[in-house]
Amino acid sequence: MKQTLTFILFLLLPTPLLSAADLRLASVFSDHMVLQREQSVPVWGVADAGESITVKFANQTQTTTADKNGKWIIELDSMKANAEPQSLIVQSNKEQPNKEQRRVELTDVLVGEVWLASGQSNMEWEMQRKPDSKADIPNSTHPNLRLFAVPLTTALTPQDHVEANWTRSSPETSASFSAIGYYFGLRLHEELGVPVGMIQSAWGGTRIEPWTSVEGVEAVPTLKSEADRIRSQTPGTPAYRKSQEAHLQQVQQWTESLSSALDHNQAAPPLPTQPATLTKSAATPTTLYNAMIHPLVPMAIRGAIWYQGEANRKDGLGYVDKKKALLASWRNAFKQPELPFYFVQIAPYQYSDEDPEMLARFWVAQRECMKIPHTGMSVITDIAELKDIHPQHKKEVARRLSLWALADTYDQVGIDPSGPLYENHKVDGATIRVTFNHADSGLASRGRKPLTDFEIAGIDGNFHPATATIDGNQIVVQSANVPEPKAVRFGWNKLAMPNLMDKDGLPACSFHTHWPIDPSLGDNVALGCTWESSDPNVSGWNTGLTDGVWGNRSPECFATGKSEEFPKSVTIDLKKPQPINLVRFGVPDVGSTKTVAISVSHDGKTFQEVGSHSFGQGKAERAVASFDDTEAKYVRLTFQDHHAPLAGGYSNAYAFTSEVEVYQAK
Template sequence: MKQVLAFTLFLLLPTPLVSAAELKLASVFSDHMVLQREQSVPVWGVANAGESITVKFANQTKTTTADENGKWQVELDSMKANAEPQSLVVESGKEPNRVELTDVLVGEVWLASGQSNMEWEMQMKADSKADIPNSTHSNLRLFAVPLTTALTPQDDVDANWTRSSPETSASFSAIGYYFGLRLHEELGVPVGMIQSAWGGTRIEPWTSVDGFEAVPALRSEADRIRSQTPGTPEYRKSQEAHLQQVQQWTESLKTALQQNQAAPPLPTQPTTLAKSHGTPTALYNAMIHPLVPMAIRGAIWYQGESNHGEGLGYVDKKKALLASWRNAFKQPELPFYFVQIAPYQYGEEDPEILARFWVAQRECMKIPNTGMAVITDIAELKDIHPQHKKEVARRLSLWALADTYGQADIDPSGPLYANHKVDGSAIRVMFSNADSGLTSRDGKPLSDFEIAGIDGNFHPATATIDGNQVVVQSPNVPEPKQVRFGWNKLAMPNLMDKDGLPVCSFHTHWPIDPTLGYNLALGCTWESSDPNAWGWNSGLTDGVWGNRNPQCFATGVSDEFPKSVTIDLKKTQTINLVRFGVPDVGSTKTVAISVSEDGKTFQEVGTHSFGQGKAERAVIEFDDTTARFVRLTYVDHHSGLAGGYNNTFAFTSEAEVYRAK
């Protein structure tokens, strides 16, 4: 037993680092690669500790010494583009070990990353498959990172650079290929494309723990990751605390057994991160970090389908991703151009969820040195992988050519909502990036415009182009306040600029209502007099006017009326307007709104009776009132059923509270 214990302790002791006996370049270096022009170019690898290293390329000779772990790195001076194949030679020691890479070019290097729409291979769609026989381009080089995961940052990947050809392009990212080819043709220099993408992945696995740390709202996520990652001090601390709890539990168990009492529960072991493509940092560690600190020009990104239900929460995650990549590649202004995901059915999901995500993606454009390609006009509503990858790549390349390469004659952005004003019974909408003029893509009347009054009940609207503006109106809304465009997961609007780029979807009053101000109830808690036991116990203050669980709230099925739900605004404040609504299911009829400072004495400020079987919204306006609590009282219900639900459920799609000016 002592021998076994001694051997176990020996295995747990830290082992000394063993330096590499063989001279090696990092795996991202191989024959046929492209080195980034007009930047200093890191070249790195491993050798014996303390060994002298010499790197030769393009009439440059750089020397260094491998550190105690055998790692070494030099930086080549900035170089001009060169399409003539050259050799990169690395030598070490008195009797040199020697590594030589051949057919190395100097040009532009871009990283293409994201989920399946970026990973989607040339051979997988008819239009891109047709281009494979003509994909021989000696100065377009491809590097595909294999799908792999890791819990800690890795130094190498099993991949090599290749020349673009029918044999190599067929399994390469279609968007990566077309983007690289367009840059090669427009700039007249070699281009290297690095594909590092994995279908179905969220943004979190592509982000380093330092990236999460860089965004204040996500620092708790960084702490969680560190505490669950083997090898970190935080992980050791949490496991040691668990060990102490287990030891205490052992003593408690002995005592319980001696006294014939119930055994205490075993303490739950702290979580250890799973090695999975869904684990935060796992893809950064395995598929991005091995490329670091390679000199690259920028990155293109097509991802979001797996995060599309998060709304504005995605913005902080995109900030974290960019912080991690820009820090790792030592380029604080690394260009980053991304695709706004396409319209798609997404099953029975609320049709506004995707629209809110589009707003989040547009918000990401406020991060410096980013650009967004809108593709609402080339979607395939029943296929989450739209076919027209060449056009997606072209729109991404417009951003690179305009913003990265300074081609001032290109406006890479389609028109973006800028402002609006009420003009009698119509609303006039203004756009930025519309200098080329507005037009209808198919020559038909403009589609997918809706207009609403203060109650937020939207109606289909007619829209006409007036110069670089659009005038929107509806006979059903004589006093319009707000407009939305393309606000549906299936919307493929026909409004575009005369350069052929679609107008981005928008909502003049989401996420913040410019007329009413901030929704004071957003994210607040509540109590129901008749709690729902079937999962419809959320969604009341989540900012989503949903028709289904979990975006829609409901009371329980008790037949005792009136019943109520009371929202706690967290603090006493002045309010004067409540906006609320019912979904297209259920039998909710009359709802009374009351307010209170102490949660005990309530003052009714208004009531509204809804129809049945149709999603509706209502507004109760009242004089400025000091309150902390807002109560919705369900006075009665329709006798019939809608959506197959018992008529004693009281449904509410959303409740908003404002101090309107």
């Protein structure tokens, strides 16, 4: 058995690259391509080991020698843009059987700007698939706009080859190309007056993790354990071999135990579980980087545009570290630590019955990604289609991305590529004044209509629709229902299509002045803490009590079991005794929860009630228990009774809680 398993492990190891029979360029090089201007340009390929290789292009001649695996690479010196077709010639000192030297020639090669367009379906979406972009296909003949579409494929290890070729933009080639990629490239071509090459590498429905190399994951400290997991499950890596060899030893020990058990008429021991192996799919971490990005490396490119996030929308702020990993991955691979990266904030959409605030929280995460150097975000809340996750107007999305490139990459003056972004707020009596940056052109409302989608709340966190008026680069927000306002949120719903914009027509980004951190209350000391329920829920709702999310459904929403006996309770362990004076708690829009009392304790034995609230039914509400500073380690919610009618189809014996927050408010 040991010999058989050892042989299987040997077969899983990568075989060395054999010497190439032909002289070849890397597959990303073909006729009609664009080489990046004003950068050194790597050119690489394969030949026989030790073969002398000469590359000629644009009055340059560079020579190198293929290594022992037949791989070779040179770098052309930086070049100015050139729309005149030229030939790139690769030649060796080795003769063919007919005595001619081995030679490869690419024709119609231009020098200009090269950009990578990646992400999921909204980036992949073809010109021919929407009426507005389809109408532009007959006019898509642009000889100096070149297109390269990477086919959909996966790999568990980095690949060097991809089946694709460069083409000139024409009705025949643009129809199946990324609409955003086409329009972005065309805009740069027209604005800069130079050839542009667009590389499409996108796959619908994919998460960000498959587009990231394991080295990129490892570069983010919080993701180090994930990088270790990926390596241990990737065939061919030392970590994988180590885990499988450890399993082999366990199997060997198991065979001895099995033999002994049989000899003594005892039950057979369970077979040790084999360590996991990554599957080759578009959902597996690193597989799309390996198959659809790595074959492009180390091509000289100017930057990347990215439209992705729908598949990661439930990640919340966790998406930020994943974006850092993606950028570390690509910037390292292309040897450009400041590679420009401009992305689209995903559009409002009716994601079935998901928590309406889930998408808003993800929008915050996407805005946080702007803190990564040399990035920019285009907001598209104004051009969404709430019942179509693939909205039209790809030309406008591409235009907004191009504004970032023109302003930040090409230093064109007079362009602010961003719509208004929340900067700060100040309570002013019964109003709150919100200040924006990226509002130098002034604030405006689309269609000159009253501003929409502003909400305001007091210390209880219950938000009410508010009126909002423009005052310079500030918005004044108020509501008669909130005489002592504390917080403002804007566009905080998956269906929100607000009308606040700057005078250049770019929409304002959604925001929440008190999420994820409440500046008026300090740290939520209950965040992430554990709890114990007197009536545990066995239907998957024993989650979400202290996750920082005011959810209406599992797993963000907590519920007890459905024992008919009341009162019942849930007790939160704050990890250590600490001074607290405010508990904010709430119920979702389902269930029949009514009166909830809040008690605190230092030792978990003696509890002191500090407040209670009776909630209505069928509406998500929040309440606050405010009390003098008290040293406590435990906070208990006691569900004293319930409404008689059912709500949401749930038994009225369930007690629901959307979230609990605990503070020492100043």
